[in-house]
Amino acid sequence: MTTTEEAPAAPADEIGRDRRRKEDRRLITGRTHWTDNIVLPGTLHLAMVRSPFAHANITGIDTRAAAQAPNVVAVLTGTDLAATQGVLANAWPITPDQVTPEHKPVAVDRVAFAGEIVAVVVARSAAAAADAADLVDVDYDELPAALDLRTAAAATPENGGAIAHPDLGTNNSAQWIFDSAQAGTGGNVEDAIAAARADGIVIEREYRQQRLIPAFMEPRSVVVDPTGEQITVWSATQIPHIARFLLAATTGVPESKIRYIAPDVGGGFGGKLQTTPEEWAAFAVARRFGKPVKYTETRSESLQSAHHGRDQWQKLTLAATNDGTVTGLKVELLADLGAYVALVGGGVPVLGAFMFNAIYKFPAYRFDCRTVLTNKAWTDAYRGAGRPEATFAIERLMDELAAELGRDPLEVRRQNWITHDEFPFTTVAGLTYDSGDYESATAQAVDAFGYEDLRAEQARRREAGDPVQLGIGVSTFTEMCGLAPSRVLGSLDYGAGGWEHAEIRMLPTGKVEVVTGASAHGQGHETAFSQIVADRLGVPFEDVEVLHGDTQVAPRGLDTYGSRSLTVGGEALALAADKVVAKAKPWAAHLLEADPRDIEFSRGTFAVSGTGEGKTIQEIALAAFAAHDYPEGIEPGIDAEVTFDPVNFSFPHGTHLCAVEVDTETGAVRLRKYVCVDDVGTVINPLIVAGQVHGGLVQGIAQALWEEAVYDESGTLLTGTLADYLVPSAADLISFDTAHRSTPATSNSLGAKGVGEAGTIASTPAVVNAVVDAIRPYGVHDVEMPCTPARVWRAIQDGSAS
Amino acid sequence: MIPAPFEYARPTSVDEALGLLAGSDDAKVIAGGQSLLPVLRMRLNAPELVVDIGRIPALHGIRDVAGGGAVAGGGGAIEIGAMTPYHELLASDEIRTELGLLHDAVASVGDPQIRHRGTLGGSLAHADPAGDCGAVALALEAEMVIAGPAGERVVPAADFFQDLFTTAVGEDELLVAVRFPVHPGWGSRYEKFVRTAQQWPIVAVGACVHMADGKTISAARIGLTNMGPTPLRARAVEEALVGVEPTAQAVGAACAAVADGTSPPSDLNGDADYRRHLATVLARRAVLAAAGAA
């Protein structure tokens, strides 16, 4: 059920309209250009030989048998490719002294995680490449592997601990600190904690953010065609623009000689926000042989080698007064980078740094994060990237504080949150939240949830000693979206800006081509962007064609991640549409023989005030194409481009309430009810928003209950198939009750805040809070994620025993 | 995921299939392919020959065995061709009414795609200890019809499962049918415990219960899934249940020792101790449900 409350008055029919996604027919049927569908004559196929060891020196690679296998063109090692393969760059060194191991696409003399590429087989068919890969004989000399995050953080050459890259002498890549006392945004957290220890409440907890695998539906795939003047790369990526820039920068091929295309891309969730060894290797091989090459990973390779997400240890200290007002929060974080510092890998925890204080008015805050190298797959953005980790920590802590106080968790939140009349509000982390209304979102959620009834049922079950206990979890989250103001990114040492580009081309037939630099991978950009343009230009939705994902078609762009497409890319488009109207106006005035000041534009028609005369924007487009008759001093055309750089982030928020039933005999957790009321600002397409929220909820709930990437003690990924890495299906979930309210964002003219990550960020703590709430009477105050039946059951046994 | 090259044969008769098996010392039989194909694609096996028995008409179908011969026990038996896919079993009224335990277990297997391709015989011959049909075959005292060079032989389920992935079917033999005696008047329940719907069971318990007087349990059959290298039958619990009233307390007490003598695996879903505990809970629930008391 999806309801819209308090929706803002729509300027035209298109905004706020449920529209089925125009791209879905081709995406769902597969009759489209997925990268692996691209077939070029003479294509060579690649298979990767990967290290089975987490950490080893390569002492020899015997490629002879493989090279002589049928239909094999070559077998190339890192040494063979050394001069041309380039390196994989880290775009966000979070400190000037960050320790960053060099990352070569194909390892040369040492491998640093199980799954790293050690040789590339080039063959005339994918099957021949796969067969020959079996024949490549690699000799390794195993090295001690740094695997456990906390152990790795403490390891030094002196204490004999395993070092992920021995030449670096340390596993600690960087330390990044924010302290409100130093920043001048708040008080000293140590003082707050000391005061609370003397008289007040101090909650200390350690939470683990388990390692997750993005598990996008389409495995990564790349085709490189070096024939012709430009080298064309098709890749299942979220970031064609960034990848093109970095490919040029690290291989020496001029950027103008590279065309990067992300055709239709089957999901990413941040997992395709990466420049990959596979793309770089394919590029080098294609150049070497002058022929097109293709590589598509297997699911096993994807699980093992594509970047993972989360993987943090959070040590948290929350200080509060005896009446439950929070006085300070201290966060000490260890973040597992894996074997290399990925594209924005080190920056992921930093994105969370501003969110631990969430919707609350904490007077003092300190965030101290260390990023740590280990011999596991590298980590980077995964839906929410830093913000889910922060939200989990604070929302779990607020429930713990409520339990300590013996009070309702909603009450404690109300006591601490920013009230509606306090916006705009500058937080202790230094961000200015422009709009929000936590009270009304919460009130609506509580009502839809039947909060009091469920609390009563919970009491009854507890009273009766029911083997099935009911738990209620709360999560009142916010996030920072719309990445990002370029100046802010610059101040954080990120290597690029956060603007987005849009272009609108008015075709002489009256159709509209829209070019966006936000490269979609399943979000529904084509539909939502068509709605924006149709709304602003007054043209039919069907007449708008959205083009994206090809650097030759959309040369400027910064791609899709961080819930930025609508708030930044959509705003660029809206502004471009306004520009088209502004450019068309003198044409209209000229053709209507009226003063431009008397021309009004409404619903696609320029009209002379007070008369029935008018010209449609399509008529103007044709007139501009012909250019036979137009005023002096303007150009013959009404197309427009805009690059939009936001001045602030946007701050969606919401109240999520979850009820679970815990079978105390088995530890099984069953979702009973899930209600959320999200404020994502102005909603362009409620159907797409609902889809994003539902999908996001599933991914967040999956972190709470099911998913975890597990390595064994030698660094082998045990969850190397989807039979072990448990991605849930519809059969495991209940129907969600999602609704939204809207306080429009002020950082863009659409009023949109972004919705791509909301459900994922909010739902994980809601579920874990519910699980813990159900079994708190058994002496349990935490269950490590994912809350498997075995862990829940064990927690009950241990809690009951103590 | 491309398998290593192999020869492929698709015989149209059991004799032809047996001939192919006899003629190769590195052949694998493929039934529905739901277990073998992933193994081939991951290259954890690279047989010279794959014998596809999917087009042998004699291996399909559900048949009454009137009188039932050795297996009848008075109630007759139902013979199911080894290559009968799960979805055909689920669509059969006869299976649902006469072999409720099998129906329930099959309904819980994987997802619709797997149930469409997967076959009863393929699953039993694969002998995955986490496969759902093994415990059912034990609890229902099924008999396996195995064809080989010397003709057909019949092996009771109790002697069929020999070890992890190992059955009484020889390298040159083929499981052609399974005979399930029907148990008129018995109740049944397959209690399966999973974390996600399409998962293999962490533990499952299949129970069949008869209450001759309608008040106390007169006979019970309990099969255990994934509690050791093979599916198991909990005979001591079956005996302990005789004469017991179907109350939670009494049945729970009788089932308390259901994990005795088992050696369940430890994996990411839970350790052996947890599985032993689960077995007791699931056995109690299965028996109570089978007795109509839950």
Next chain:
Amino acid sequence: MELIHEFTVPADVATTFATFDDVESVAECFPGAQVTSVDGDSFTGSVKIKLGPIALTFNGVGEFRERRLAEDGSSGRMVLSAKGKDKRGNGTAGAEAVVVLTPGEGTTGGPATDVEVRTDLQIGGKVASMGRGLVQEVSNKMLGRFTDCLEGKLTGPAGATRG
């Protein structure tokens, strides 16, 4: 994963130790194993693991890293290590078996030796990620057969001579 197997042999420690002296005979206790060459304390060979749907062939090298009998014959210790890789590059295996011999109490009052075999097997690569920890189950099965075979070798002939 470590598997511990204990049994008692009706022979004294020195005799039991001597039975272990045959590299090929001990190594071939591993199911599907074949020793192709022996050079002092080291040997090369292959192990063919065939279980249900899985068939893998590991080629590798092994050695007796330690073979020590106390001078007074009161205890013995052997460490056998081996490592190999699947011929299709699907996995690696490393194993170490530590055999400890101590005087035991024979049931008939004659000499006896308690044998403890601790075997640690590490499987890596694709095979270890195949699902549900099945490779662990397979490994356990293999180790079980290995130690059963050792027990058989030691108790069989020794028992027979005691008659």
